[in-house]
Amino acid sequence: xxxxxxxYRYNPDVDTKPYMKDYTLEVxxxxxxxxxxxxxxxxxxxxxxxxRRSCREGVCGxxxxxxxxxxxxxxxxxxxxxxxxxxxIRPLPGMPVxxxxxxDLTQFYKQYEKIKPYLINDEKAPARxxxxxxxxxxHLDGLYECIMCACCSTACPSFWWNPDKFIGSSxxxxxxxxxxxxxxxxxxxxxxxxxxxxxxxxxxGIMNCVDVCPKGLxxxxxxxxxxxxxxxxxx
Amino acid sequence: MVTNAASFGRSGVHDYILLRAxxxxxxxxxxxxxxxxxxxxxxxFEIWNxxxxxxxxKVFTLITLVALxxxxxxxxxxxxxxxxxxxxxxxVLQFTFVVVAFSYLASxxxxxxxx
Numbered sequence: 473x474x475x476x477x478x479x480y481r482y483n484p485d486v487d488t489k490p491y492m493k494d495y496t497l498e499v500x501x502x503x504x505x506x507x508x509x510x511x512x513x514x515x516x517x518x519x520x521x522x523x524r525r526s527c528r529e530g531v532c533g534x535x536x537x538x539x540x541x542x543x544x545x546x547x548x549x550x551x552x553x554x555x556x557x558x559x560x561i562r563p564l565p566g567m568p569v570x571x572x573x574x575x576d577l578t579q580f581y582k583q584y585e586k587i588k589p590y591l592i593n594d595e596k597a598p599a600r601x602x603x604x605x606x607x608x609x610x611h612l613d614g615l616y617e618c619i620m621c622a623c624c625s626t627a628c629p630s631f632w633w634n635p636d637k638f639i640g641s642s643x644x645x646x647x648x649x650x651x652x653x654x655x656x657x658x659x660x661x662x663x664x665x666x667x668x669x670x671x672x673x674x675x676x677g678i679m680n681c682v683d684v685c686p687k688g689l690x691x692x693x694x695x696x697x698x699x700x701x702x703x704x705x706x707x
Numbered sequence: 708m709v710t711n712a713a714s715f716g717r718s719g720v721h722d723y724i725l726l727r728a729x730x731x732x733x734x735x736x737x738x739x740x741x742x743x744x745x746x747x748x749x750x751x752f753e754i755w756n757x758x759x760x761x762x763x764x765k766v767f768t769l770i771t772l773v774a775l776x777x778x779x780x781x782x783x784x785x786x787x788x789x790x791x792x793x794x795x796x797x798x799v800l801q802f803t804f805v806v807v808a809f810s811y812l813a814s815x816x817x818x819x820x821x822x
Contacts, residue, residue, distance in 0.1 A: 667720055669785075671719070699723065703723070707724070
């Protein structure tokens with residue numbers, strides 16, 4: 473079966489502006505390779521094509537791409553998803569393009585850094601370790617699994633318009649992961665840092681993040697919990 | 708924390724509360740008016756004039772006009788900060804909008820309390 477791909481191409485050293493270029497790939501009948509495998513095959517045709525990948529099994533989050541208008545991980549998206557239609561592959565939207573399908577995620581990581589993604593505990597260190605009950609640990613389910621592929625944040629218009637001020641869905645999912653952690657004692661400080669008109673409240677709950685998350689997580693729900701915590705603290 | 712001075716509320720959570728509280732008032736007013744019109748057919752000038760002559764309706768309308776001002780102020784500020792990146796232009800647009808919104812409020816007060 474012959475599949476047609478339209479790939480976003482841009483090499484800032486050579487090109488004055490980005491363009492889409494068509495490629496065809498012969499895919500053996502009955503095989504359902506992943507988009508990443510197809511990209512690796514296309515790179516044999518076009519060695520200058522640049523994209524990120526690492527684990528090839530949906531764990532590292534390196535190959536977040538926009539495929540036929542929807543963000544996702546190329547390594548766990550089968551070609552059959554597109555039902556034989558032309559497959560348009562673009563870099564994650566809203567981020568500066570370094571080259572072809574590779575984007576600059578500096579702003580995304582800056583927002584992650586802002587939420588202090590580590591446990592803060594000012595109590596006397598226990599002899600062995602901070603213990604949690606199974607119930608307390610269960611609060612972290614659906615939060616700690618985020619692999620930071622940036623599919624969610626870059627699918628969010630609020631992040632496109634204010635990437636320097638709005639934390640973004642991924643960052644906020646992580647923020648809630650630490651806010652709800654029974655071992656963390658900096659809840660008040662964390663909430664104070666988030667209590668402005670942009671960091672959390674630019675999320676209007678359109679749930680693009682939930683729609684695209686390749687790990688099936690629900691950042692909108694986590695953001696809702698943060699809003700409730702801020703609200704309870706304020707009234 | 709990101710600071711903002713042009714919005715109506717003092718903080719993100721303040722804006723959030725004001726938006727929702729004003730939305731409740733606007734929804735109540737809309738439902739009441741639609742219900743009144745639906746239940747008062749045929750609607751005559753006397754019925755309409757009588758409705759707006761009563762003190763509770765005047766107060767309800769005034770509260771709704773204030774709620775509309777607050778709701779629109781915060782909403783427009785959010786839209787402008789999303790889409791208008793030029794600070795001076797955004798400032799002028801926000802200022803113009805707020806002046807217009809206050810004019811609507813003033814006109815509303817004069818009209819409602821003139822009945």
